[in-house]
Amino acid sequence: MRAGIVVTGTEVLTGRIADQNGPWVSEQLLAAGVDVAHITICGDRPADLTAQLRFLADQQVDLIVTSGGLGPTADDLTVATVAEFCGRDLQLDPALEEHIAGIIRRWRPDTVDLDDGPTRIGIHKQARVPAGAVAIPPTGTAPGVAIPAVPGTQPLPAILVLPGPPGELQAMWPAAIASPAIADVVSRADDLTQETIRAYGLHEAELAETLRRAEETIPGFAALEITTCLRRGELDMVTRFAAADTATYGQLLDFLTEHHGRQIFSTDGSTIEDQLIATLDGRLIATAESCTGGLVAARLTDRPGSSAYVTGGVVSYSNDAKSDLIDVPAELIASRGAVSEEVAAAMAEGALRHLKSDVAVSTTGIAGPDGGTEAKPVGTVCFGVAIKGRPTHTITRRFPGDRERVRSLTTTAALHLVVAQLKRDRAAG
Amino acid sequence: MRAGIVVTGTEVLTGRIADQNGPWVSEQLLAAGVDVAHITICGDRPADLTAQLRFLADQQVDLIVTSGGLGPTADDLTVATVAEFCGRDLQLDPALEEHIAGIIRRWRPDTVDLDDGPTRIGIHKQARVPAGAVAIPPTGTAPGVAIPAVPGTQPLPAILVLPGPPGELQAMWPAAIASPAIADVVSRADDLTQETIRAYGLHEAELAETLRRAEETIPGFAALEITTCLRRGELDMVTRFAAADTATYGQLLDFLTEHHGRQIFSTDGSTIEDQLIATLDGRLIATAESCTGGLVAARLTDRPGSSAYVTGGVVSYSNDAKSDLIDVPAELIASRGAVSEEVAAAMAEGALRHLKSDVAVSTTGIAGPDGGTEAKPVGTVCFGVAIKGRPTHTITRRFPGDRERVRSLTTTAALHLVVAQLKRDRAAG
Numbered sequence: 095m096r097a098g099i100v101v102t103g104t105e106v107l108t109g110r111i112a113d114q115n116g117p118w119v120s121e122q123l124l125a126a127g128v129d130v131a132h133i134t135i136c137g138d139r140p141a142d143l144t145a146q147l148r149f150l151a152d153q154q155v156d157l158i159v160t161s162g163g164l165g166p167t168a169d170d171l172t173v174a175t176v177a178e179f180c181g182r183d184l185q186l187d188p189a190l191e192e193h194i195a196g197i198i199r200r201w202r203p204d205t206v207d208l209d210d211g212p213t214r215i216g217i218h219k220q221a222r223v224p225a226g227a228v229a230i231p232p233t234g235t236a237p238g239v240a241i242p243a244v245p246g247t248q249p250l251p252a253i254l255v256l257p258g259p260p261g262e263l264q265a266m267w268p269a270a271i272a273s274p275a276i277a278d279v280v281s282r283a284d285d286l287t288q289e290t291i292r293a294y295g296l297h298e299a300e301l302a303e304t305l306r307r308a309e310e311t312i313p314g315f316a317a318l319e320i321t322t323c324l325r326r327g328e329l330d331m332v333t334r335f336a337a338a339d340t341a342t343y344g345q346l347l348d349f350l351t352e353h354h355g356r357q358i359f360s361t362d363g364s365t366i367e368d369q370l371i372a373t374l375d376g377r378l379i380a381t382a383e384s385c386t387g388g389l390v391a392a393r394l395t396d397r398p399g400s401s402a403y404v405t406g407g408v409v410s411y412s413n414d415a416k417s418d419l420i421d422v423p424a425e426l427i428a429s430r431g432a433v434s435e436e437v438a439a440a441m442a443e444g445a446l447r448h449l450k451s452d453v454a455v456s457t458t459g460i461a462g463p464d465g466g467t468e469a470k471p472v473g474t475v476c477f478g479v480a481i482k483g484r485p486t487h488t489i490t491r492r493f494p495g496d497r498e499r500v501r502s503l504t505t506t507a508a509l510h511l512v513v514a515q516l517k518r519d520r521a522a523g
Numbered sequence: 524m525r526a527g528i529v530v531t532g533t534e535v536l537t538g539r540i541a542d543q544n545g546p547w548v549s550e551q552l553l554a555a556g557v558d559v560a561h562i563t564i565c566g567d568r569p570a571d572l573t574a575q576l577r578f579l580a581d582q583q584v585d586l587i588v589t590s591g592g593l594g595p596t597a598d599d600l601t602v603a604t605v606a607e608f609c610g611r612d613l614q615l616d617p618a619l620e621e622h623i624a625g626i627i628r629r630w631r632p633d634t635v636d637l638d639d640g641p642t643r644i645g646i647h648k649q650a651r652v653p654a655g656a657v658a659i660p661p662t663g664t665a666p667g668v669a670i671p672a673v674p675g676t677q678p679l680p681a682i683l684v685l686p687g688p689p690g691e692l693q694a695m696w697p698a699a700i701a702s703p704a705i706a707d708v709v710s711r712a713d714d715l716t717q718e719t720i721r722a723y724g725l726h727e728a729e730l731a732e733t734l735r736r737a738e739e740t741i742p743g744f745a746a747l748e749i750t751t752c753l754r755r756g757e758l759d760m761v762t763r764f765a766a767a768d769t770a771t772y773g774q775l776l777d778f779l780t781e782h783h784g785r786q787i788f789s790t791d792g793s794t795i796e797d798q799l800i801a802t803l804d805g806r807l808i809a810t811a812e813s814c815t816g817g818l819v820a821a822r823l824t825d826r827p828g829s830s831a832y833v834t835g836g837v838v839s840y841s842n843d844a845k846s847d848l849i850d851v852p853a854e855l856i857a858s859r860g861a862v863s864e865e866v867a868a869a870m871a872e873g874a875l876r877h878l879k880s881d882v883a884v885s886t887t888g889i890a891g892p893d894g895g896t897e898a899k900p901v902g903t904v905c906f907g908v909a910i911k912g913r914p915t916h917t918i919t920r921r922f923p924g925d926r927e928r929v930r931s932l933t934t935t936a937a938l939h940l941v942v943a944q945l946k947r948d949r950a951a952g
Contacts, residue, residue: 100597105752107562108553110761116564117538124537131571133536135545135562139749142560149578155572162820167731201923212732234923259753261928323539351744381817381838388810388817389822391838395816398926400893406844408837409810409820415697415878419848449844463827497827 095156095283096131097123098150102162102172103258104137112501114260117446122267123159124334127283131155138257139162140175146413147253156243157279162258163235166216171238173222176255180241181206182224190229190237191221197235226397228273230256233265242275252279285411286319286334289343291350292365293329294510296357298322301329308349314342327493327506328366329357332440359510366509367397373516374403380449381407382420382509383434384458385475388507405449410441433458435476435488443486454480461500477505479515487515524561524712526552527579527680529590531601532687533566543689544590548587551696552588553763556712560584567592569604575683576608584680585672586708590706591687593665595645602651602668605684609670611653619658620668626664652896658704662694672702696895713765715748719773720760720779721794723939725786727753730760737778756935757795758786788939792922795938796826802945803832809869809878810836810937812851813861813887814904818934834878839870849873862887864905864917871907872915883909884941890929904933908944916944 098118106113116133132150143163150158157274162457163172179182198205207213223239236257236355243252255468256263269440271280277373295302300320309315331350335343345477359366368380381391381406391407394400408419413432416422419523422440430436441456459475466472480486489511493503528548535542544563552559561579564569572592579587592601605628606613623646625636633862636642652658652668659667663688677795681704685692701707722730738744748763760779764772781786788798799808810820820836823829842861842896845851851869859865888904895901902922907917918940922932 105754105759105761107549107559108750108758108761109549110752111754112541112543114541117535117541120536120538130536130563131568132575133564135564136560139560145578145582146561149574153574166728168735169731182792212728216728261925265925276529321532321537321539322531325540332537332539380826380844383817386821387833387838388812388820388828388838390820391588391817391840392815395838395840396927400816401840404816404839406848407817407836408848409823409835410815410833411820411830414879415809418877418879419835447779448642448800449846450847506551511699519884 095126096155097128097157098155100134100160100175101135107137108343115263119159119242126280132478141169143175144179157252159254161256164257166220172450177224185221186322187221187251192370194235213298229265229315234262240275289335290363291331292360293357294315294355294359304353306409308346326443327503333423334422353383369513370509374515377452378405378407380445380451380454382445383409384455385461386501390508405451406447420448433470438476439486439488442480446480452482455508457508458503471502477511479511481519524557524594525584526557526586527584528562529575529589530564531602536566544692548588553605555709556715567598569600572604573608575812586681588683591684593686595649606653613651614654616652622663659695663691667695669702669704705847715763716761718758719792720790722786724756724759724786725783733782737775741774758931802942806881809834809874809883811874811885812838814890815886815930815933819937834880837874851879862899867907868915868917869903871909875909881911886933886937890926902929906940908940909951910948
């Protein structure tokens with residue numbers, strides 16, 4: 095089973111916003127055993143969209159997923175273009191029309207033209223579904239559409255049409271792949287298992303070298319489909335394999351653990367956030383950030399329910415803020431510098447105290463592009479991890495890249511440091 | 524002039540890393556007046572790459588730019604695949620081979636197999652250039668290739684082959700578009716101006732309706748190429764036009780300002796961050812965040828040099844943190860609720876005081892998915908804006924969508940509220 099993904103939208107094509115849907119849908123399809131052969135991006139010109147649909151159909155993909163172009167306005171043309179491509183008429187779905195109107199009524203109760211005027215025209219347009227297709231209920235206001243494959247001498251793949259806003263598309267995904275036209279494709283996909291190993295502090299080239307040796311050592315290695323990827327400073331390795339090759343994957347896992355056991359932090363797909371929550375084990379965490387400016391706190395509070403373990407944080411960007419909010423002595427900043435392990439320790443301890451927490455992590459560094467010195471070049475970051483009743487742990491790291499990369503790598507490093515320190519603390523009893 | 528962009532790489536196709544090259548190259552081409560019709564992404568399978576090249580040539584683009592697949596290893600096949608597609612033999616360029624060897628000699632002076640073995644084999648591979656093509660000197664170790672267009676009955680577009688690492692690709696871009704085969708395409712492109720209007724609080728459907736009326740009113744409207752895009756709660760409208768249509772764009776701008784003057788906050792491409800820095804005008808800003816958990820502070824400190832105007836912030840996620848760090852009275856939280864304008868005001872005022880700032884903004888709300896009530900459903904957010912020596916301004920908003928969307932829309936709203944309040948304050952004298 096092979097699929098193609100079509101991302102529409104002039105704003106994506108022209109580079110003004112980065113596409114999130116292609117990669118996300120690709121990951122979901124892969125996880126369901128459907129191989130993605132092509133992702134294509136076009137603007138809001140129907141002729142270009144039609145050309146891409148024709149290209150993918152000619153490539154004999156079994157499924158096309160499109161994103162975008164489902165809005166209420168006249169330039170949103172995906173459903174009409176796809177319907178024409180499939181030779182299907184558009185038919186009004188009155189129940190769907192009322193469903194969309196109901197959503198707008200709840201969200202924007204003051205919409206005056208809900209029963210008449212531009213809003214009603216838009217709803218009417220959005221409630222038109224190609225003949226023989228099934229609507230996917232909207233989570234925003236734009237419904238999706240699932241069109242069954244057509245077998246025969248001029249076959250057409252199944253086509254799943256979804257909206258562009260990533261939040262809407264993702265929320266609609268479970269219903270979309272459960273709809274009969276799409277479920278039929280997925281049910282015929284290979285039943286592959288996908289396993290993820292995550293490492294931190296391991297270079298891609300080192301892993302590549304180890305995999306080369308594994309290939310020589312492990313019989314049947316070629317049956318494993320391995321891809322590796324660096325993301326926010328972590329190295330993920332995803333392996334897909336059939337049930338018959340489970341033992342081979344087990345051998346690979348042993349081989350990797352033997353060589354990189356210290357760097358591999360997850361073999362069950364769990365993320366560093368999952369592990370942080372598990373190692374916190376009911377304790378409360380706080381942050382004190384300088385160069386990351388709130389990114390560590392934002393990442394910790396990303397998850398629903400994070401108020402159960404995050405008390406809060408301090409973004410002590412200025413030196414005054416470090417002293418005033420969390421008692422970092424001004425003399426310490428003056429003598430050691432704001433970017434120093436001493437200040438990082440004082441920040442973590444101050445946050446621990448002021449935010450009545452059990453654990454606190456701090457970052458202070460030089461994100462750049464300015465502010466670097468010979469002794470402390472851009473990318474230098476000091477961290478502190480304070481655990482109630484224990485000596486505070488500090489470390490200095492140096493990260494490559496531009497401001498955004500340094501801030502992102504620092505955020506990931508902060509989470510890994512906390513987990514490592516909590517585990518060490520637990521091991522020490 | 525139309526172009527297509529081909530991004531190669533299994534890691535991009537499978538969604539494990541986000542492609543940066545498609546959007547970047549697209550923006551460069553647009554700036555040079557070359558319209559991008561299609562971006563396509565494929566893995567490391569030569570047949571899929573060939574299919575995409577064939578598709579783009581069939582679409583009669585004038586230029587194809589590829590990224591990726593230029594490494595020294597056997598699975599990097601872009602140059603060989605493109606050469607075969609064009610019917611050109613690969614020829615060794617000895618000067619290029621020595622150039623690459625020289626780079627490796629400088630970067631990794633301890634490479635033992637530079638004159639023999641895998642490294643030399645890799646260099647030899649990378650120094651092979653399609654007949655009639657021109658090499659683009661590498662900034663990493665992978666050279667690019669520029670292949671001239673072929674006119675005639677079976678025409679082929681010009682093809683520019685560039686490496687995958689975004690830093691390398693971007694550094695090689697100036698030399699790439701200056702190479703004769705590519706410069707020839709660019710010289711024939713239209714010279715278009717691009718203008719951006721940004722609005723906040725304007726619905727896409729309203730703008731669409733206004734544009735429909737503008738089309739009826741303004742002669743020559745059709746010559747303007749308009750795209751609109753919602754991003755983080757803001758509505759951007761980008762218009763491209765030739766020099767001869769400048770007056771028409773002026774009329775459109777007047778028309779839009781007349782109808783949506785209150786919502787349009789930028790007509791010169793400036794962002795809300797630019798305007799915040801301008802309206803702060805040397806004053807210092809601080810944040811007090813609950814539901815956004817650090818995102819407002821992170822966005823404010825995104826920019827190099829932000830320490831000149833950001834003192835810091837407090838992520839007062841727990842009620843204790845609100846009371847302990849920034850003096851929000853516990854009784855106030857108990858009587859009005861943590862999500863209330865009274866608490867938002869106390870948060871902003873506390874941050875203003877404790878972070879010794881001139882301006883402070885606060886957010887407290889229900890990001891969801893849990894925690895909503897009938898009176899304060901998920902998406903309800905209270906804001907406070909405190910300006911030194913002025914009464915504190917508060918407002919309650921309700922945002923649609925999931926947790927991530929509510930947090931993102933809240934962050935954007937916070938910046939707009941600060942700018943609006945500072946402008947109102949200035950107008951009040």
